[in-house]
Amino acid sequence: MSKSVKISCKNLWHLFGKGSAGFLDKHQHNPSEADLASAGLIAAVHDVSFDVYAGEILVIMGLSGSGKSTLVRCLTRLIEPSAGQVLFDGVDLLQASSRSLTDIRRRKMGMVFQNFGLLPHRTVLDNIAFPLEIQKVPKADRLTKAQELVATVGLEGREHNFPRELSGGQQQRVGIARSLIGECDVWFLDEPFSALDPLIRREMQDEFVSLQSRLNKTIVFVTHDFDEAVRLGDRVAIMKDGHLSQIGTAEELLMTPANDYVKKFVQHAPRAKLITTQKIMVPAKAGDISVATHANAVKATDVLEKIAQRVIEADKALPVVDAAGLVVGQVSRENLARALFQ
């Protein structure tokens, strides 16, 4: 089944600096680093193209200054891209009138940023209900909806507190609830957990995963932390100096990194939890594929952590089976050791 594309961004650019208008046309949309430097421009987003599929969590990561936030703001047009296309459900956002853009943002996009952006003189409930107030939803309806979300993010009992009376993690939950109240299709989160201490951060990540399993939104999530990217993302896009270095599953980045920059990001990744057996097995020849009879067969889609003990304890290579129970290859201790320690 082909995945449906929710957002498609094509040849997207954002230049910071005076004189950016006309610069790309002048350089046939292919300026060199020297052209950019001599014009005093920074390409925070440099000819970036990728798709976001409906229902996936796409994590955008990269070092500080690599262009993650600018890219995400371009996707919502909070920052005006210098060139390119952003198709949202097939509609080109860069051609949309400001009225229809506001409408799309209100009805389809939810956003959470690092500094929470809560209104200090409003209670938790009123902060969460605020987007519906702007949409002129009647008070009783918006408070009912806000109360439901208070429960969703586990803040019962704190409805009437003000933001200053909450911890950082609790404030972030208010921000998350508020971003969800419009029942958006796509949720943009820019380093939402980075201000939190490590324990709370982990807790918030777990809650986020469980929330997403119920909500099934399309999510674009920015982080500079590869562990967080791996825990949360279906796919990870790695940015470097405004360029998209590589996009793929964590396993793809690990097994076939596009360059040394990507390699560096993934070098401490938990290989046993990310690499699947099919990537390390010795595949069976087409004519040799048979039904499994071996009781100790391992699944092609199992991660190495799951099969390790059986492979280590077996005196010879174990057969690997696909979803239909056919033997598609075999995996030995040596294959396992190479994949884990390479």
Ligand SMILES: Nc1ncnc2c1ncn2[C@@H]1O[C@H](COP(=O)(O)OP(=O)(O)OP(=O)(O)O)[C@@H](O)[C@H]1O
């Ligand atoms: N308003 C601005 N004016 C000029 N340059 C800017 C501006 N905002 C960002 N930049 C530059 O654009 C580049 C990308 O910045 P951006 O904030 O998108 O990176 P980031 O990956 O999100 O970084 P961080 O993880 O530190 O938030 C950086 O070189 C930054 O200095």
